[in-house]
Amino acid sequence: MRPDVKRFTRRFVMTAPFGFHMRPASLFAKTAQQHESTVMIGKTNGIFVNGKSLIGLLTLEILCGEEVVVSVSGDDAAETILNVERLFANAFGQRHPEVALTESTAGSSSLPPGLREEREKPQSCA
DSSP: OOTTSOEEEEEEEOOSTTOSOHHHHHHHHHHHHTSSSEEEEEETTSOEEETTOHHHHHHTOOOTTOEEEEEEESTTHHHHHHHHHHHHHTGGGTOOOOOOOOHHHHTOSSSOHHHHHHHHSOOSOO
16 A cells, blocks of 8 residues: 555444344445445454445444444545444434323323333434
8 A cells, every 4th residue: 555545444333223234234335435445344353344345244244232443545535434434423324213202101101111211212222
């Protein structure tokens, strides 16, 4: 690699509730394909795949809560890693929606306490 080529490596935790299935993997690949930089992603076990390859991404079988490493190199690496960071920060658009309790629901005795708590405090991983 040329010494003037920019390179960034970041660690992320998968927060999409169902992990890296088709939808988040597709978003990642499309984001990577929009840039000239080389994008590699892998688990901490050292196995990396091309971040522009949907099939490669799916083979990683990244589960919610697992740590991944993303390495980006190229002239637009700074912009590329920022866009990747946005995907992970937004849980690939897969976060559980916050469900607000209405007054009638909040006062209702028909909801079991466990269900009520789950609606108030959704978990990031399913």
